[in-house]
Amino acid sequence: MPASPSTARAINDRLALRLLQQEGPLTAGQLKQLTGLSRPTVADLVDRLTDAGLISVVGEAGEQRRGPNARLYGIAADRAHLAALDVRTEGVFVLVSDLVGRVLAEASVPIGGDTGTGPAVEQAVAAVERTAKEAGADRLHTVGIGAPGLIDPATGDLRDSGGLPEWHRSLSAALQERLPGARVTVENETNLAALAEQREGAARDRDTFVLLWLGHGVGAAVVLDGTLRRGASGGTGEIGFLPVPGTGSLPSAKDCSGGFHSLAGAAAIATLATSCGLPASPRPDGPGTAETVRAAVAASGDGGVVRRAAAVSGDGGGVRGGAAAAGGAGAGGEGVAVSGGEEALGTGAGLSASRFLHALADRLAVGVASVVAVLDPGCVVLGGEIGQAGGAGLAELVETRLRGMSPLRTEVRASTLGGTAVLRGALLTARDRAQDDLFTPRA
Structure with missing residues (x-):
């Protein structure tokens, strides 16, 4: 049965809006070419979308062209305002954007660990309100929140997780109360980071990959055939609880130690x-440790890390006894085993830095090999501030070590977004949901 005229118009309008979302501003002629619709049909849909306030003229195509056919149409950016939050144990990052994702204002609010639930929630909500005001947003259409912990797939709420501040769980409801017209959604931070890496970062060419998040904590996100997988209880990727050799104990249901x-x-x-002989970091959190890793990469000679590692191992597999080396250091900071040929690593700071990166790659390969054995994703992205700080050198070391542990060929890449990926993922998710709502034809 052919579609009714109203259904056909709705389909055409949504197609045009999606193209404008993906490609940016287009002329009517370009819309005709990309949609395959007739010129009169395109002219009608442009008029409808303009009258509805969904698109507007944003410029002209070509300096020499004038007239209706040269007009560039784009999504009306000021039709709605969005907020994105990256909620961490020590505070919250906030940004407010327009409908096309252009950032208008942003803020960072530290929240001390001894702050009570009520005051902490008030600080976070007030930060969102201040940032929205600074952006000139009278109201927010959608608020996307990225937070550590499990998201209940049935309710969409953040579940109670050991070790996380109570205010995390209360924030969503508080924002919904203070912003009654907004749509507030919560997603696991690592899942959002993976979405951002797929859309804008290191995994843009991958439909299937795993993001290994390396920050204050450790987590993973799984994208299979272009779809983010959350699992039956929302716990896919809780790799911090993965039992591994050499830690001296097993994790419990409430503690990933x-x-x-x-x-x-x-x-x-x-x-x-x-x-490994490197200076102690004054801040052993995600950003502080990322600086330690970044300094080690620089001290070791950056791209030479992999070549020196191969010279030491003799087989391209990294430090021998990788799991033992990783476990020894994890249990008490000892037992980082380098199998002869230390002169190949350099001397002084270079030796310490290379030894550290080598042992870190061994540790990461233990977790990555477990993920690869189950999922065979073909690609693993080392994300978070620490993954980005390690760069291509650390990624290559992990890939080399993995090649000796698994028969499944896997490419290891460094994040290009690092710690900003959660905020970018929250913004992308908020934008998609707002556009889906605004672009859906009303009966």
Whole structure:
């Protein structure tokens, strides 16, 4: 049965809006070419979308062209305002954008660990309101929140997670109360980071990949065939709880100590750096440890890390006894084993830095190999501030070590977005949901 005229118009309008969203401003002629619609049909839909306030003329195509056919149409950016939040244990980052994602204002609000739930929520909500006011937004259409912890797939709420501040769970409801017209949604921070890396970062050419988040904590996000997988309870990617060799204990249902977190969390990596002879970091959190990793990469000679690692191992597999080396350092900062040929690594600071990066790659490869054995994603992105700081050198070391541990060929890449990925993912998600709402024809 052919579509009714009203249904056909709705389909054409939505197609045109999606093209404008993906391609940016287009002329009527370009819309005709991309949609395959007739010139009169395109002219009608342009008039409808303009009258509805969804698109507007944003310029002209070509300096020499004038007239209706040269007009560039784009999504009406001021039709709605959006907010994105990156909620962390120590505070919250906020930004407000227009409908096309252009950032208008942003803020960072630290929240001390001894702050009570009520005051902490008030500080976060007030930050959103101030940032919206600074952006000139009278109201917010959609608010996207990225937070650590599990998201209940049935309710969309942040579940109670051990070790996380109580105000995290109360923030969404408080924002909904103070912003009654807004749509407030919460998503796991690592999932949002993966979406951002897929849309704007290191995984733009991948439909299937795993993001290994390396920040204050450790997590993973799984994207298979272009779809983010959350699991039956929303816990896909809780790799911090993964039992691994060498930690001296097993994780529990409420504590990931003894799991992969004990090897790859920021504090564990900072301890590893100290055990390898690097200066102790004054801030063993995600950003502080990222600086330690970045300095180690620079001290080791950046791209030469992999070549020196191969010279030491003799087989391209990194430090021998990778799991043992990782476990020894994780358990007490000792036992980072380098199998002969230390002169190949350099001397002084270069030796310490290379030894640290080598041992860190061994640790990360333990977790990555487990993920690869189950999912075979073909690509793993080392994300978060620490993954970005390690860059291509650390990614290559992990890939080389992984090649000796798994028969499944896997490319390892460094994040290009780092710690900003959560905020970018929250913004992209908010923008998509707002556009879906605004672009849906009303009966």
